[in-house]
Amino acid sequence: MPNLRTVIQETHRTLESASIPDARLEAEVMVMDVMRMPRHAIFAEQESQVSPQQQEQLAAIVTRRLTREPLAYILNYREFYGVNLLVNPAVLIPRPETETMVEHALFMALMGMESRELVIADVGTGTGAIAVNLAIHLPAARIYASDAYDATLDVAAYNVRMHNVADRVTLLKGDLLEPLPEPVDVIVANLPYLPTERIPTLQPEVQWEPVAALDGGADGLDHVRRLLSQAAESQEDGDNRLKPHGVILLEMDPEQMTEAQSLASEAFPEAEITVEPDLAGLDRVLSVSLAGNL
Ligand SMILES: C[S@@+](CC[C@H](N)C(=O)[O-])C[C@H]1O[C@@H](n2cnc3c(N)ncnc32)[C@H](O)[C@@H]1O
Structure with a gap:
């Protein structure tokens, strides 16, 4: 029987020769999965034997991956x-850049929390990635997590239960802010923001993901535009979706920031509008703060 070191090396070579991105990392994750081992163990136990059954399981994973089906x-x-989330083809695979949204929302929430109970909306929740993490890190917060699709909400429901936050995360179905039953302190939204014509040019893995989670219309800003006008109109007609001191955090492509900033200042002329960078230093999160701090 081959040992772990050999199996990882061979898997890495196979993936690399098929030009799979991050081949070494993916080989390690595949081996961790079939061996049911945490990351540190696959390095500490490199002489362990890989059984024929485990080799077969690994081969089945590699065969699928060579079709460019995403590993997730x-x-x-x-x-x-830092948390594992269920994913399937009904949902967008959460991206590392979205962790910037979580970081920034936590920062805003912790700055403004004091003794108040915060109410947060994660609009377009997908797997529930943002909502689940905010619920874990903000034990006093109540969170609405909304999406337009039942199949997506099924995945979010599983993740919310799996991480024991179902008592504070309420799932809602509907268009953007429409299903919110009360004004919230913070709206976080990673909405589809790819320009329609860019989608077919992206890597093959992206083509497996739901178009409804990617497609933001001609300039990618259709959903952002609609969310900002729903929020602004609700303030005008008194059916507020956002509290008077509320904050909106929107993830988008760095190239969309200038346009999005002017959309936000048209919708909320009095708001403080700032842009937050991601870990790569790229402008990633637009922050619209209606009245300074929370
Ligand atoms: C880019 S994905 C983000 C998913 C998740 N928040 C994340 O960051 O991984 C966008 C999500 O918005 C949802 N969505 C698309 N149109 C919507 C709409 N009109 N109202 C509510 N959600 C919508 C999609 O189903 C998808 O789950």
Whole structure:
């Protein structure tokens, strides 16, 4: 029987020769999965034998991956901000850049929390990646997590239960802010923001993901535009979706920031509008603060 070191090396070579991105990392994650081992163990136990059954399981994973099916869909999970989330082709695979949204929302919430109970909306929740993490890190917060699709909400429901936050995360179905039953302190939204015509040019893995989670219309800003006008109109007609001191955090492509900033200042002329960078230093999160601090 081959040992772990050999199996990882061979898997790495196979993936690399098929030009799979991050081949070494993916080989390690595949081996961790079939061996049911945490990351540190696959390095500490490199002489361990890999049984024929485990080799077969690994071969089945590699065969699927060579079709460019995303590894997260094959393994049915993705780690995001330190927690494992169920994923399937009904949902977008959470991206590392979205961790910036979580960081920034936590920062805003912790700055403004004091003794108040915060109410947060995660609009377009997908797997529930943002909502689950905010619920874990803000034990006094109540969170609405909304999406337009039942199949997506089924995945979010599983993740919310799996991480024991179902008592504080309420799932809602509907268009953007419409299903919110009360004004919230913070709206976080990673809405579809790819320009329609860019989608077919992206890497093959992206083509497996739901178009409804990617497609933001001609300039990618359709959903952002609608969310900002829903929020602004609700303030005008008194059916507020956001409290008077509320904050909106929107993830988008760095190239969309200038346009999004002017959309936000048209919708909320009095608001403080700032842009937060991601870990790569790229402008990633637009922050619209209605009245300074929370
Ligand atoms: C880019 S994905 C983000 C998913 C998740 N928040 C994340 O960061 O991984 C966008 C999500 O918005 C949802 N969505 C698309 N149109 C919507 C709408 N009109 N109202 C509510 N959600 C919508 C999609 O189903 C998808 O789950």
